[in-house]
Amino acid sequence: MTESRTGTPERDPESVSRFVEHFAAQLVEAGMARMPSRVFAALLASDTGTLTSAELGEQLKISPAAVSGAVRYLAQVHMVSREREPGSRRERYRVHSDQWYEALTSREAVIKRWEEALREGVAGLGADTPAGRRLAETLAFFEFIEQDVAQMMERWRAHREQKYGR
Amino acid sequence: MTESRTGTPERDPESVSRFVEHFAAQLVEAGMARMPSRVFAALLASDTGTLTSAELGEQLKISPAAVSGAVRYLAQVHMVSREREPGSRRERYRVHSDQWYEALTSREAVIKRWEEALREGVAGLGADTPAGRRLAETLAFFEFIEQDVAQMMERWRAHREQKYGR
DNA sequence: CCTTAACTTCACAAATTTCTGAAAGAAGCG
DNA sequence: CGCTTCTTTCAGAAATTTGTGAAGTTAAGG
Structure with a gap:
């Protein structure tokens, strides 16, 4: 893996996007709606496992409305949880492995x-x-x-x- | 359970239909398309576990084309199997428990x-x-x-x- | 309080999916 | 063979779903 001079491994947006779309496609095929699938895949492929609405919208090229709808669904089925960034009206969404394994299997x-x-x-x-x-x-x-x-x-x-x- | 004078337990079409539609609705909610869900539920609720195309069409009030499509899908994912009635061009579709448990879980x-x-x-x-x-x-x-x-x-x-x- | 950033809701246009009737395609049976 | 019965395919109308822009709501931070 190539690294930047800061020591942080580089994230090739191209690779990320390829994974996100490919994995999302499999989720869609398994019956999940498109937007929730893409949002979920993006979270899975993020470094911290969390992203804000704005980041999701930008990365996936979708409107805030679409992010809102996707995230509402994902939270409802316990595949992601929502967190409020302290001292900000910005919201973060998080995949927590254990949580989504449970959601998936049970x-x-x-x-x-x-x-x-x-x-x-x-x-x-x-x-x-x-x-x-x-x-x-x-x-x-x-x-x-x-x-x-x-x-x-x-x-x-x-x-x-x-x-x-x- | 009431019985007819033949000793065969009566099948109340009303009860059958209620089950079929209710169970199918749950399958739909889980991501399966409507027609396959209904066809599958009808087979589950049949006495022998098998029905012909014509029976399915009549019971569910759907066209032969719809039966054909639904059954093609169900066979593909191994939830039902198709059988040819010997000496007839009539086809029978069957749910076989083991088979569909496998399909469902794996x-x-x-x-x-x-x-x-x-x-x-x-x-x-x-x-x-x-x-x-x-x-x-x-x-x-x-x-x-x-x-x-x-x-x-x-x-x-x-x-x-x-x-x-x- | 007021401003403003952020998220949500809503109505609608666009895209997709679904189901049908009609035509075409098999296959038994004389 | 050819008639008949059943199934499949296909084009298109109808219904549903999807995603957006725009307006509405909430709450942080002066």
Whole structure:
């Protein structure tokens, strides 16, 4: 990696942009809206893991309105958190790894609603019908997953600690 | 559950439809397109776990073209499989639980592409930069998940076997 | 208080996606 | 073969989603 004379590794905007757009495209393909995907990718690729609205707008060439909307969504699904710079009306947005891993894997709210729909389905179709049994088994699967994913995250934390040091 | 005089549990189309639309709505909210979601939910709620194109079209009040498109997508992501009724040009579509649990949890292709994008990002930004390190850790997380999810599915199969008998 | 910087909301134009009807394409069956 | 039944493809109308500029809101700092 090339370095500037200050000792700070240089950030090639070209490389950053290539990653941001490429990674965002994958998120879009997985069902996430375009702006939130791009904003999130930009945060991931930032040095400090935080960016202000203005920085996001400039880097991604989007309006303040678009930043606002994207960030509202990302905060809602706990993929980023918002911070107020003390003594300023400027806002900072941050990716915090642990937080977004959780958001990604558990999707708790989503799974909970799937389970709810399945429970109603079992009740409506009858637990003793073939379809009812299928729905019940699907429900059992989700319940299992939900519980097991929590354990998986613990294993991940242990794994990372061992790999990167605490 | 009420039964008809034939001994077959009755399927109240009203209940079926309520479930189908409700569950499909959750899938849509999770990022899946509307028609595939509805078709999939209808299959889940069917007695045999299979339906023909015509049945799907009639039940969901959609055109043959819409069925075709939805089913093409579902087959592509391995959530349903297509079968040819022997001695007929009629096609049947089937949900097979194991199959779609796999599809849902692993999303192998998706994760692989995420990993690829992250790897390029690490290379482009430099593994020795703060951002590069963040991407590398994210990559490590996905690699860990990918491997652990496979084990989770084995645990599920064991769990189910014990719960429902093989 | 007033000014001003920053974020948010809103209405709308543009782009995209979705679903349909119609036509074309397979494949069984005589 | 050719008739018939089913499925797929395709062009386009309709609906939805997206992103913007402009106006509105909030709060810091005189």
